[in-house]
Amino acid sequence: MDPLTHGIVGATNARASLSIKSRGVVAIAACLAGMAPDLDVLIFSRTDPLLFLEYHRQFTHSLVFIPVGSLLCALAFHPFTKRHFGFRSLLLVCLAGYGVHALLDACTTYGTQLLWPFSSARIAWNNIAIVDPLFTLPVLAFVVASHVRARRWLAWAGLGWAIFYLGLGVVQRDRAEAVATQLAADRGLDALGISALPAVGSLLIWKTVIETQDRFYIDGVRVGRQARVYPGKYVQKLDVERDFPWLDPASQQARDLERFSWFANRYLGLDPARRDVVIDLRYSVAPDELAPLWGIRLDPDAAPSAHVEYVTGGRSPEHGRRLIEMFFN
Secondary structure, three states, X not given: OOHHHHHHHHHHHHHHHOOOOOHHHHHHHHHHHHHHHHHHHHOOOOOOOOHHHHHOOOHHHOHHHHHHXXXXXXXXXXXXXXXXXXXXXXXXXXXXXXXXXXXXXXXXXXXXXXXXOOOOOXXXXXXXXXXXXXXXXXXXXXXXXXXXXXOHHHHHHHHHHHXXXXXXXXXXXXXXXXXXXXXXXXXXXXXXXXXXXXXXXXXXXXXXXXXXXXXXXXXXXXXXXXXXXEEEEEEXXXXXXXXXXXXXXXXXXXXXXXXXXXXXXXXXXXXXXXXXXXXXXXXXXXXXXXXXXXEEEOOOOOOOOOOOEEEEOOOOHHHHHHHHXXXXX
């Protein structure tokens, strides 16, 4: 999720679960600790464009790293908080903030390595978008009210809203998947897998992906009182031998392609407009469109040691208007 949401939820958790004076200092420390795991974005390379994909949501987001990350935050904050409360209390505050970060991220589609170093699996529960104001703003309102009015129960209410909303996301995800299952049956598709991925900003609009032997079928689904389908398109699954017959399996580009496939949980196809670009099908602004937010470009003339190029796109005003229309129509 976005860093602001992580900070707000971390501060809310600390306010609700801990009875410590200096509420403002507690809120700031827990907020910063809640955002701290995303400092892994500072791990990048100017020569390896996919390095940041490997390390973002890796060890800093692992469940076994939570005590270590909390301790590091407490050590960093202690010089500024020691006049207000002791180190043990600060450690509990940081644990309350840091500890919820990875679990929140696992609720999104991006994928989080909760079980690192025992497993490199990218866990994604797909029950909330990375950015969702309907989740963030009520929690913010509750925690601010809790501090202003000095009432801890308001912070508990904020946590209650967060848990309720995430649970509602599970219900909506399952409803969208049920619609996609019926779509697959109506189309006579032999589905190998069906996923529903939340669109930006709410639990109302979903991207559904129906996987068959050789294709991904992409549709938009509005899950209100009654479901509404926005028929999309299909794309051929990536077939390296067919799509890139020139690619040397021992080359760096081939290794990068495998890394990108792992990152995208195998949701790969070719960009319809750029046949040298492999796209991550999970993300687009309009859920029924094949307008990827990111991908990698392979070059047949590149040296064996050359990396792929990381490319972005898919953020046109037209796609944004399309998403807004789905919300209100």
